[in-house]
Amino acid sequence: MYLTMEEERIYDGEYGWAKQVCMRILAKLGDLFGAEKLIPIDSAHASGVSYKTLGEAPIDFLRALADS
Template identity: 50%
Template structure:
C-alpha cells in the first residue's frame, strides 16, 4: 500500500508509539481490503467502546496509549445492562 512521506514517518514511529500502532492497524486493514492508499478524512467514528468488546486486555492497551485524535471523533453508542 502506498504511503506518503508523512504517513511513512508516522508508520516508522517518528511521531510516537501510539500513532505508529494506529498507522500499523490502518495499513493492515488497507492491505486486507486491497486499498491502494489512505484517503483524507474530516471526522471518524471509534467503534468497540464496550468493555464487553475489549475486556481487561483492551483496557490495559488503552491506558498505555498517548495521543489525541487529529480530526473530530465520536464513539459508538455503547449499550449495556445496569
C-alpha cells in the same frame, strides 16, 4: 498500499508509539481490503472496543494510547 512520506514516518514511529500503532493497523487493514492509499478524514471511532465484550485488554490498550 501506498503511503506518503509523512505516513511512512508515522508508520516507522517518528511521531510516537500511539500514532505508529494506529498507522500500522490502518496499513494492515488497507492491505487486507486492497486499498490503494489512505484518504483524509475529519474524525474516527474505535469500534468494538468494549469492556463488556473484551474485558481489560482494550481498556489497557486505550489507556496506553491516551498516555502516549
